[in-house]
Amino acid sequence: MPVSQASPCRPLWALDIAAAGTLLVCGLVFLPGAGRTPLGDLSGLLAVPAWGACLGVLLLRGCARPLFRLKLAALVVAGLAPFASWGVRFSGSLFLVANGTLASFVGVWFLFEVAEMVAAEAERLRNPGLVAAARKGIVYLLYFLLIPLAALHVSFALSCFVGRAAIVEDLRESWHLIPTPMRWLPLLPVANVARLLWLLRGALWSHATTEIEGE
Numbered sequence: 001m002p003v004s005q006a007s008p009c010r011p012l013w014a015l016d017i018a019a020a021g022t023l024l025v026c027g028l029v030f031l032p033g034a035g036r037t038p039l040g041d042l043s044g045l046l047a048v049p050a051w052g053a054c055l056g057v058l059l060l061r062g063c064a065r066p067l068f069r070l071k072l073a074a075l076v077v078a079g080l081a082p083f084a085s086w087g088v089r090f091s092g093s094l095f096l097v098a099n100g101t102l103a104s105f106v107g108v109w110f111l112f113e114v115a116e117m118v119a120a121e122a123e124r125l126r127n128p129g130l131v132a133a134a135r136k137g138i139v140y141l142l143y144f145l146l147i148p149l150a151a152l153h154v155s156f157a158l159s160c161f162v163g164r165a166a167i168v169e170d171l172r173e174s175w176h177l178i179p180t181p182m183r184w185l186p187l188l189p190v191a192n193v194a195r196l197l198w199l200l201r202g203a204l205w206s207h208a209t210t211e212i213e214g215e
Helices: 012-030 043-058 068-089 094-124 128-162 169-177 187-214
Strands: none
Touching (some): 012 094, 043 094, 128 187
């Protein structure tokens, strides 16, 4: 079926893959203990859903917004994904912690790009509800994810330069000092990105169905 200029984003199943991968990875990134189960420590499997989310994005084509930055972010995330787990599990290694930190911030960049893509696609579809949801999603990412994550790492960096006794393990310990309920906050904007992808899929499907009925 020819793709309308009003709804060019395809294939729809790629959005499903990206959304499912994003939803699965968020808990293991921000709640490292979530990977510990009776079957052992499963946090090492973090890279698998992350690769799934990246694959879904890399398969997208024809979107309203140029996908260069989004696909570049996906490629970098795919390469650094294992470090997000290793940086927590082996916090004594400066190399692993540094790359784990980089993986976290690149992941945030990836999520911003996904939300911007959804907003652009919603505007092309003339779907004001989805546009508003995507813009709110960007605000949630800023205030509930990027700013807290940056504050944690900036405070650790300052302690390394100012405090003589600061060590690499202090970064993990700083995370554990955060009250448990507040550790769930970063999950909300990440899960919301998965929700936005599924909302976009529904909007595209509805638009395609309307076009078919109109022919």
